[in-house]
Each structure stands twice: as C-alpha cells, then as structure tokens.
Amino acid sequence: MLFNSYTFLLLFLPLALGGFLLLRRSSYRLTVVWLGLASLAYYGYWNPDPGAPWSPQWLGLILGSCVFNFLIGRHLARHASRRTHPPSGKPPLLILGVIANLTLLGIFKYAGLFAKTAEWLGATGIPAPGFILPLGISFFTFQQIAYLIDAARGETEEYHFSDYLLFVSFFPQLIAGPIVHHKEMMPQFRMRGGIGWHRHLPIGFGIFAIGLFKKVVVADPSAVIANALFATAAAEGGRELTMGEAWTAGVAYSMQIYFDFSGYSDMAIGAARLFGIRLPLNFHSPYKATSIIDFWRRWHMTLSRFLRDYLYIPLGGSRRGPSRRYLNLMATMLLGGLWHGAGWTYVLWGGLHGAYLCINHGWIHLKKKFQLRSLPKPVAIGLTFIAVVIAWVPFRAGNFELDPAGTTGDALRASRSIFSSMFGFHGFEGLPDKAQRVIASRDPLLILIPAIACWILPNTQQIFARYRPTITRFTRPSPAWWQWRPTLPYALATVVLLVVIGRQFDKVSEFIYFQF
Known part of the structure; x- marks a missing residue:
C-alpha cells in the first residue's frame, strides 16, 4: 500500500x-x-x-x-x-x-x-x-x-x-x-x-502534505525525462545521447530520486507524528553537502548509521591506520551498494562512493599536512553535486538489471553509453532541436527549477523545527519567517499544496526505495 x-x-x-x-x-x-x-x-x-x-x-x-x-x-x-x-x-x-x-x-x-x-x-x-x-x-x-x-x-x-x-x-x-x-x-x-x-495532528498533516507534493509534483515529472533518456541509452542499435542529453539524464534522475526519497521521508515522519511518534531523521538536504563525507551524513542517515556502527567500526574503522581505513571504507560502501539493489551496477555505484570517500579523507589529510585552505563553499557544493550525479548513472541503470527481462549487460551498456556522452566521447553537442529530442512534450531545462530549490530553500524539518518533527535535533533551524505555525495562513498554504497535488494525482507510482 x-x-x-x-x-x-x-x-x-x-x-x-x-x-x-x-x-x-x-x-x-x-x-x-x-x-x-x-x-x-x-x-x-x-x-x-x-x-x-x-x-x-x-x-x-x-x-x-x-x-x-x-x-x-x-x-x-x-x-x-x-x-x-x-x-x-x-x-x-x-x-x-x-x-x-x-x-x-x-x-x-x-x-x-x-x-x-x-x-x-x-x-x-x-x-x-x-x-x-x-x-x-x-x-x-x-x-x-x-x-x-x-x-x-x-x-x-x-x-x-x-x-x-x-x-x-x-x-x-x-x-x-x-x-x-x-x-x-x-x-x-x-x-x-x-x-x-x-x-x-496539524504538524503531522502539514509534513505529510509537503512530502506528497514532492513525490507527485516534482519527483514523478522528473522521472518522465530520466526514464526516456536512460531507455534511449540502453537500447541496442539506438543513437548515442548528446552531451547535453546525457547530463540532463543524470540531473533529471538526481532530482527524481532526491524528491522521491525526500518526499517518502517526509510522509513517513508526518504519518508517524499523527500517532505522536517521532522517527529519526533520514534525509537532510544532501545536495547542500560540501563534501562526500558530508553527503553521507545527510543522505539515508539511518542506513549510514547502521553501516558505521555494525559494519565499518567492527571491521576496524580508522583505528588501524590510513590504509586499513580506506580498505574498510571501500568494503563498507561496496556492501552498501549491494544492499541497495541486487545488481552489479549498484556495486559500481557503491564503489564510486567508496572511492569518493577515500579521496575526501585523503584531501583532508593533505589540507592538514600542508595547511591548505578549504574550497569556497559554493565550489565545494558544486563539485560534490557533480560527483553525486555521475555516481547516480549506474544506480539508475540498475533498473535494467532488476527487470525480470533485463540483464547485467543492459545495465552496463546504459551506464557506459551515458558516461561516454557525459565526458564528450561522442562530441560536445548540447540539447538537440525539438524535432530530434527524446522528450518532446517536456522542456528538459525545467529540471533546473527543483535543482535550484534544493540549494536555496530550507527543508521540511527546518520549516517545522520549532515543533521538533524528528528525534534528531537541529542546531541551525530555518529563518523565523519560514517557521511553520498552526495558523490560518499556513492552513491555506497546505490547502494550496493539496490542490496542486490533486491536479497531478492521475496515477500511482511506487517510491524508488520500495524495490530495495
């Protein structure tokens, strides 16, 4: 259900x-x-x-x-x-x-x-x-x-x-x-x-409504763009995506999974709160992360906690020197990738994040050793986001491996095709003319709207911070004028959200993490 x-x-x-x-x-x-x-x-x-x-x-x-x-x-x-x-x-x-x-x-x-x-x-x-x-x-x-x-x-x-x-x-x-x-x-x-x-009651319904909006109004339309572009990349004998299309595919899926998982997390928190139960925070604006280490402190936080406490630390953590720490990080992320999906492209995704974490820890060591300055925050956020988008490619391609009629070859072919186009092996063309676009009914540039929202807007937990929506406490709540209150204006805003949701509530789609 x-x-x-x-x-x-x-x-x-x-x-x-x-x-x-x-x-x-x-x-x-x-x-x-x-x-x-x-x-x-x-x-x-x-x-x-x-x-x-x-x-x-x-x-x-x-x-x-x-x-x-x-x-x-x-x-x-x-x-x-x-x-x-x-x-x-x-x-x-x-x-x-x-x-x-x-x-x-x-x-x-x-x-x-x-x-x-x-x-x-x-x-x-x-x-x-x-x-x-x-x-x-x-x-x-x-x-x-x-x-x-x-x-x-x-x-x-x-x-x-x-x-x-x-x-x-x-x-x-x-x-x-x-x-x-x-x-x-x-x-x-x-x-x-x-x-x-x-x-x-009002807190739970408010949080739930925001989550439903994220899923229905943002995540599902982003899926239309991502699905079509990934299907084109996976098709045998089809044309290669342009560089613009490949990056559009990666960003579109990044928006889909972000708002799908964020929406589910909000709905879970809101539904539990109706019964007076606070769940632990599981999603905290991961695309605002300034590093991959920071990303994993914000994305699927309870899974990160489990992997840290019951896998990474028992393996030795960082207690046995840098080399062993890097090995433990890689092993943990490879197994974390396999947990996400029964496909080798999920292991590849985990391996990419394991490599990212090793590089991140290596960079921290070099900064301390040579007293280097940190990257400016916007640059750090941008580099982290690009790395995450790249890693999402094999993760999304894993759908072709999970499909009963799909194969590992299909998933790897889609990943290889999109990576090749992303890095210019098929030229540096942007988005093709409308007549040649895979998605003619939607403007791919619309995915920039939710991307910008990820960076500039407070998240749901920050909006409801004064009512402590989760077990996890916030040290930096959103500005006072963003803080939700059980007043008539916020009730009307919730009604507007429900109206917008109702206009697009034409089909039921599963959450991405349901298949894991």
Whole structure:
C-alpha cells in the first residue's frame, strides 16, 4: 500500500488513526496490539500480481522473521550478563541469528542476481529462480540484525512480543525506512502520543502534505525525462545521447530520486507524528553537502548509521591506520551498494562512493599536512553535486538489471553509453532541436527549477523545527519567517499544496526505495 494512493489516504490512514484515538486511553497493550495489527494489514495488502488471488505468504514471512528474531533476541538478552564468550567474542546464537537473516535476504534478493550473472558470463543450464522480492525485506532485516547485536551486548530489555512486533512493523517506516533503533521507538510507544497529543495532528498533516507534493509534483515529472533518456541509452542499435542529453539524464534522475526519497521521508515522519511518534531523521538536504563525507551524513542517515556502527567500526574503522581505513571504507560502501539493489551496477555505484570517500579523507589529510585552505563553499557544493550525479548513472541503470527481462549487460551498456556522452566521447553537442529530442512534450531545462530549490530553500524539518518533527535535533533551524505555525495562513498554504497535488494525482507510482 503506497502513501500516495487513495486506498492509504482515504481508507487505511483514517481507520488506523481513528482506532488509535479510541483506544489510546485504554490499556497500553491494547493500543500496541491495534497499531501492530494495523501495520500488518498495511503490509499484507501488497500483492505482487494484482491479477492473481491475494496470498498470505508475505505476511507469514514478516511474522515468521519477527518471531524468530524475538526469541533469539530474548535469549541473548537474558544471558548477556553471565555469558562466557568464545575467543571470537560472538555468542554462537548471535552468529546463527545473523546468518539466518542474511540467508533469508540472500535467497529472495540475490539468488536471481547470481543466476543472471552466470547466464551473462556464458554459463548455461542455470535456471533463474522465480523469487519475488518481498517489500521492505532489506529494511526489516537490517533492523532486526541490529537488535540481535544489541541484545548480545546486553543493551536491550525483555520486551513483550507485541512491542517487538510493532517496533519492526510500524507502518510509516516499514517499507522504506528509516531503519529505526529499539531505544528510539519503545519508549515512545509506551507514551501513546504523550501529553497534548492533539497538537501532533496539524504538524503531522502539514509534513505529510509537503512530502506528497514532492513525490507527485516534482519527483514523478522528473522521472518522465530520466526514464526516456536512460531507455534511449540502453537500447541496442539506438543513437548515442548528446552531451547535453546525457547530463540532463543524470540531473533529471538526481532530482527524481532526491524528491522521491525526500518526499517518502517526509510522509513517513508526518504519518508517524499523527500517532505522536517521532522517527529519526533520514534525509537532510544532501545536495547542500560540501563534501562526500558530508553527503553521507545527510543522505539515508539511518542506513549510514547502521553501516558505521555494525559494519565499518567492527571491521576496524580508522583505528588501524590510513590504509586499513580506506580498505574498510571501500568494503563498507561496496556492501552498501549491494544492499541497495541486487545488481552489479549498484556495486559500481557503491564503489564510486567508496572511492569518493577515500579521496575526501585523503584531501583532508593533505589540507592538514600542508595547511591548505578549504574550497569556497559554493565550489565545494558544486563539485560534490557533480560527483553525486555521475555516481547516480549506474544506480539508475540498475533498473535494467532488476527487470525480470533485463540483464547485467543492459545495465552496463546504459551506464557506459551515458558516461561516454557525459565526458564528450561522442562530441560536445548540447540539447538537440525539438524535432530530434527524446522528450518532446517536456522542456528538459525545467529540471533546473527543483535543482535550484534544493540549494536555496530550507527543508521540511527546518520549516517545522520549532515543533521538533524528528528525534534528531537541529542546531541551525530555518529563518523565523519560514517557521511553520498552526495558523490560518499556513492552513491555506497546505490547502494550496493539496490542490496542486490533486491536479497531478492521475496515477500511482511506487517510491524508488520500495524495490530495495
């Protein structure tokens, strides 16, 4: 069930919220059970083949995963204080739990990748498995792995199963994050909205409306341009894109994924806030980043936190010298790329960002050693943005690899074609005449409008900063005249947003991170 669908907006959300309002003054357990059942209904509504009968197997998958991890986590938590660790320092049950979670993820997400890769390399007789990627499996798998590790460290409580089920399945963050931590969510569930709960309603609706606007009005139209140009680049025997078209494709997709993910993040924060719950910040104006290090502090922040705490630091982090740090950075980003999508172009994207991070850390070292000046902020932001746009090319091309009829060769061909055009190997021509354009119905230069908005406008969390929209606190809120207030002018502005959304709400499109 998509946030940008009539089913969610007009049926599910009013029912879930109405039931919560009726039950929040009753017993805590009843409220938690209601939200847990509502979240399972939200997840179970999904049917990968709308033409086929609905099947409960996907609901059984997440329930089975929760039961398995809850039982292991409870055992680990009970024995954490008196456990005698083996030489490796890792209890066998924890290793079993992590392997089981990664195996489940691997079967559904990566079995097809290896079969396609073998076929692309010339191997025959290897059948491609017919597994369907369950929604949100990448997110709830990482979330539960983190829980098991914390349980083994003695950092969890012995939660009731209904608490744990809600922690994993809470619908605003279930499908595409943020990857939440049990210490962030469990205390909030116990408060059931806290004192003055009614104040959360206008804040939640306002944030949700801005997110919906980003998705429907900005991200989806940008996708029209990006999809057509990438399809042209991937087509065998088709013409090569001009340099102008190649950069337009890269920037258009950069805008699409930015406002798609930013919109989803806002809608998740807004929907959770309706229930009095604050989610962790997951997206904080990443195109304003002055370096790649800064970019990863702003983009998919909870994933960056997970990779840092449960992968990069356990690998040794920066504690074993510069060479080992660079190796750990590269390994972390390669695995982060593979987490994003079951395709080798996603690994290439991760490798590019790993190389960027190594260069960034190397530059910091040189600056300190030779007392060099930092780049002017506009130059630093511009260089970072260009590097990110370049890296998005194989990421977007990964769609051709994820498609059931697609191949690794299709994705690599699209990446190679666009890179060649970007860097002038097919000439330095700008955008062609309208008669020869791939997109004749839209002016590609319109993508400059959202690009400029990324740099000059405050983000949603800054606009609502006085009401602390997320767990994360801001040190630099937006100017006072941008600060949202529950007043008539802001109510009218929200109505205007909804009218604009309604004029373009002609189809339902999935969020990009839903496929991960």
